Amino acid sequence: MSAFPEFPADPKNLGQAFFTECHASLAKKIHDETPMPHQILDKGAGPRAGSPVPEPEVWQQRVDDAMADLSYWQSYALDGDVSLISGHGPWMTLVDKGNALYSRACSDMKNAVAAMDDVWSGTAHQEAKRYLQTTSGLVEGYCPSPGSGETGIINEAAIQLEGAYLTVVAFKKDLYNLARQASDALDQLDKGGTGEAIGVGLIVGGLALEGLGAVLQNAESPVTAFGGGVLSALGDIVMSNGIDKVEKHYVGGRDPGEIMRTLRNATTKAQEGYSVAADRAGSDLSKIWEEIDSKMTNAVLHPLSAPAPNVSISPSLKLARLFPDG
């Protein structure tokens, strides 16, 4: 039997090229393990009566049926390609830019506020300082100083973005696990076994049940949340929240056709789990999007609504105030 591709060291490599290899391996096994049916000739066949005659058309139909079910699995495996996100992902780009902003823009902003007391005093100074403090607060909420205890918009978005990406990675891993089980069952047929059906727990099933909240709850940053490997955190969800909660889907059977039918059924369950988990992750993304949009509309785009320095006082009035006895 041809070897089935091993799970890649980096789950990001669960791309289309990888799944195409998996499909090719299963297709070959289907062809190899589908037995050739034979018809036993009756008495009318004369001296050949009782002899078995191969039925290649029937064999081809059985192979085609099994391949159709495999194609169903393939259609999901090849829809979307998690390997197309390069490097450490957009979420880490955000974190990197946020760190750069903190070390420059945010600290400059804070220093400017602090320097106000050195160059100006008087009531107008207080108004101006409050205005700058308001602006500085908005900046701090975007890229907070490390150790401040605040997550900040950039990091919060980065966490949710990685969570969304992990959802699709989990789906792909489930599809791999199901195909792997189908391959093992086909291998058993090759050894004269029965292709015993084994239950496979779906990670997306766990996500659909619990969401990513369990992982993110204690995370200070995407690095701490997922630094140990993108799928370990998801695996933890399934395990820690009770694998029993996650319905297992059996893949196996007495012949390739039956094995592929179970693969198709389990694929449907995985797809349904992904749909629920994706909706859930999408809701999380929408929530933070709306939060940012609200801040942008109500605070950032209307900076003049913040306390502004009173610069409308005419020089003459100010002179009078400065030098009332003059």
Added chain:
Amino acid sequence: MQDKPERGPGFFADTGGIKGIAAQLEDAASDMRARTAEMRDVMFGGTTEPGATTGPALVFGGTTAGGATLGRKFDDLIAEVASYGQALGETMSAAAGQLRTTGDIYARTEHEISGN
């Protein structure tokens, strides 16, 4: 006896110092705009830099239920974070502008005080 005069809004104003702070703020605003523009460019500019995406449907799936919507929201959020940074940069520039105006007014006041 005349009451002690109330100190005015610009009781002490180092106009050069105020303008220096304004300049510092403008630099910070410029940094904010530049880096948040990079966020967008790196991820949507079709670059090959780490972190670049090549389209949400290609990553999250276009036909599997939930995939396309999740992909769209994924890109929308990145764009929103970058837009927020751009808006923050504008706000910081506005603050710098306010300070410059203030500095100008107090400089003019000084000018008038000195009788020049």
